[in-house]
Amino acid sequence: MTTFVAHLDADCYYVSAERVRHPDLTDKPVGVLGNNGACVIAKSYEMKAHGVKTGTPIWDAAKLCPHGVYVKRDFYWYEVLSRKMLGIVGTFSPRVEYYSVDEFFFEAIPTSHRTDLPGTATKIRDYIREAAGLPVTIGVARTRTLAKLFSDTGKPFGAVAVLTRDHERELLAKMPVTEISGIGGKRADRLAPYGIRTCLDLADADGRLVNKLLTKTGYEIWLELNGTPVMPIRPERPPHQVLARGGSLMGNVDDPKLLWAWCVRHVERLIEELRYHNVRTTTLAIQLDWKDGTGTGGTTSMPVPTDRFDDLLDAARTSLRRAYIPGATATHMHVMATELRRAKGFQLSLFDAPDPKKEKLAATKHAINEKFGRFKVRSAATLYLPAVYRDPANDFDICDIRGKVCF
Amino acid sequence: MCTAVALPTSELPDIVVEQLIDRVHTRGGEREVRFDWRSVPALLPVWWNGRLQVVKWGNRDRSERKLPPTGWTWRETVEKGKWSAIEPEPVEVPAAYVMTNGVWFRVKQGVRGLLVRTRTGEPVVYLICEPSTRYYRVMTRATWMPVLIDEVI
Ligand SMILES: [Mg+2]
Numbered sequence: 001m002t003t004f005v006a007h008l009d010a011d012c013y014y015v016s017a018e019r020v021r022h023p024d025l026t027d028k029p030v031g032v033l034g035n036n037g038a039c040v041i042a043k044s045y046e047m048k049a050h051g052v053k054t055g056t057p058i059w060d061a062a063k064l065c066p067h068g069v070y071v072k073r074d075f076y077w078y079e080v081l082s083r084k085m086l087g088i089v090g091t092f093s094p095r096v097e098y099y100s101v102d103e104f105f106f107e108a109i110p111t112s113h114r115t116d117l118p119g120t121a122t123k124i125r126d127y128i129r130e131a132a133g134l135p136v137t138i139g140v141a142r143t144r145t146l147a148k149l150f151s152d153t154g155k156p157f158g159a160v161a162v163l164t165r166d167h168e169r170e171l172l173a174k175m176p177v178t179e180i181s182g183i184g185g186k187r188a189d190r191l192a193p194y195g196i197r198t199c200l201d202l203a204d205a206d207g208r209l210v211n212k213l214l215t216k217t218g219y220e221i222w223l224e225l226n227g228t229p230v231m232p233i234r235p236e237r238p239p240h241q242v243l244a245r246g247g248s249l250m251g252n253v254d255d256p257k258l259l260w261a262w263c264v265r266h267v268e269r270l271i272e273e274l275r276y277h278n279v280r281t282t283t284l285a286i287q288l289d290w291k292d293g294t295g296t297g298g299t300t301s302m303p304v305p306t307d308r309f310d311d312l313l314d315a316a317r318t319s320l321r322r323a324y325i326p327g328a329t330a331t332h333m334h335v336m337a338t339e340l341r342r343a344k345g346f347q348l349s350l351f352d353a354p355d356p357k358k359e360k361l362a363a364t365k366h367a368i369n370e371k372f373g374r375f376k377v378r379s380a381a382t383l384y385l386p387a388v389y390r391d392p393a394n395d396f397d398i399c400d401i402r403g404k405v406c407f
Numbered sequence: 408m409c410t411a412v413a414l415p416t417s418e419l420p421d422i423v424v425e426q427l428i429d430r431v432h433t434r435g436g437e438r439e440v441r442f443d444w445r446s447v448p449a450l451l452p453v454w455w456n457g458r459l460q461v462v463k464w465g466n467r468d469r470s471e472r473k474l475p476p477t478g479w480t481w482r483e484t485v486e487k488g489k490w491s492a493i494e495p496e497p498v499e500v501p502a503a504y505v506m507t508n509g510v511w512f513r514v515k516q517g518v519r520g521l522l523v524r525t526r527t528g529e530p531v532v533y534l535i536c537e538p539s540t541r542y543y544r545v546m547t548r549a550t551w552m553p554v555l556i557d558e559v560i
Pocket of ligand 1: 012
């Protein structure tokens, strides 16, 4: 029996999430502003119609769409709603992959023996609208690549199930090959001389040619376009290569004490992220951007993968010393974990006995932060940062939503 | 500096909407009254004496010699008691959207204002401002921001 894959993508997610709690924004041109308030990171269809794009500076957007309404991003809320949506999808499918904050892949299973897959897609879409207040588009097809293509072109508020080869071919013939994520201008240029312009052209091309022109990744896309699943649904995401926290220092910093306070804060945030992804790291790198446009970095390795505050702080101290230029003025700092391991089943180094006392302290700290909000328990070193912690404009964070790029 | 606030017509008494009909605009299918500093006369909605009323915004036309010829006052000035001689009343200016330098942004409830009387007893409202947060400054390029009710942008 063929199994079908569904791709769910929330329509203009950040805007839709704002409309869930502020219904007056419905039908209005709405732009969500990024971390600094400088750029539009998400826009409603009404605002898009005026030519505002993701990344458009607010000044240009206000000219293009003078009646547009702007709201400040609230990544915490977007994450909360995303989890809610994930929970709902989980009631319709045993296998759900959390691909990004507003995109999931899942195994499409008819909701009952009387409901077909198109009916199921519609039902899930309508249910999410009803229960979470979010408009989404769902595409169902034989492979991930096909499902994503059909949902991308079914927006907004679409529910498309493409179950036969004829139906696939009919739709693929209408889509330029650039609709496939990963096939941008350069790769499309390579295909054009062979008359490959639509997705159907690509599907019908010789697989060996595709392999030659677009390498293995392109070949896998080709297989998927032809209905052979290559990329499975991964209910658990593979560990990231790198996790990083940081950003602007909100002004110029030359006081090493303040620099250290920022560093501690980013380490705390990085630990949250490591815990969230259930990974540990063996390296801690610090990157500093200086006012004169240059950058420096320092890296420290640890013998055992860790997510413990004391270990990471020791490493951070060394890394910061390596990156630090006395007397210079820093503008940005990033703290990065660059060698990640799954938290369970990692190898203990022979010489490093685990320290149950410290593990326990770290776990307690984590538990308190979970329960009472971020940074309720934090290192005394960050007391040099009262402006940041107390600034009510920053009560959720500088820049971090998982799986999304921020401005 | 915030130079206009907008409130859906559904939140204003019908009779008020009728009187302000030339200030009614439509945004995304919803009708709203825009209270613009540049309108003549400049007006603002305020919750005052338990009712939503529309009163004069500031003293741009300098019709009152004793009041500053602007539409804003600073939180610091208010807190230092510099207005106390003329018995000011803190009021709430309800708004859904506020505009600064051409950028409209959504607010939860509205803006804080200070209501004073003219010599003849007519109410006049000033919007209260404070230094911009970094975010607000980047968003609007304004160094001062209105004091919002129960929120900070
Ligand atoms: Mg989306």
